[in-house]
Amino acid sequence: GENVEQHPSTLSVQEGDSAVIKCTYSDSASNYFPWYKQELGKRPQLIIDIRSNVGEKKDQRIAVTLNKTAKHFSLHITETQPEDSAVYFCAASITDSWGKLQFGAGTQVVVTP
């Protein structure tokens, strides 16, 4: 089955700097890659996703890149703010096969003022 690895497990950045989280996946058939943000005590919320037919997607300060050949994808947060502090999860799935998401272990991001 699919295996998703996520690095780093913790990331501390100064406010205004950029943060990058990287994930690798094992199943070359995976074609959908969402990122979730989970604030303390709350439910995970989708922040951005990318499908395998594109290499990059951007939404304001957040961007995701996908390298299908290397089987890795990354989340980039620019101009970080204290409210970006949370746990971020990457995930991968095959959308024609039950749609079940396989999650990475998560990255705790701390943005210090």
Next chain:
Amino acid sequence: DGGITQSPKYLFRKEGQNVTLSCEQNLNHDAMYWYRQDPGQGLRLIYYSQIVNDFQKGDIAEGYSVSREKKESFPLTVTSAQKNPTAFYLCASSSGLPRGYGYTFGSGTRLTIV
């Protein structure tokens, strides 16, 4: 609360007791999923269901059971066979094809075995 409701928010049970976690959605989503969240391990899939009266085991199904008698409801029972049930449990749902897009999560149930 986002269209998918989990109850209760906190649950305490004694060892050896079965306990059922509720998950209800009014999003008209076909697919529903149960995940377990432990510190440092991300979310692990317990069970999932695409249609009423059908469900499949996920990666860590041992010690758990589910039912899908109604489209809106996907309860999870944690049985006494689950060796380490203390965890945060998340239910999710998603719309139809392409499957997996647009997961909506419930707010979770924190289960503690005392």
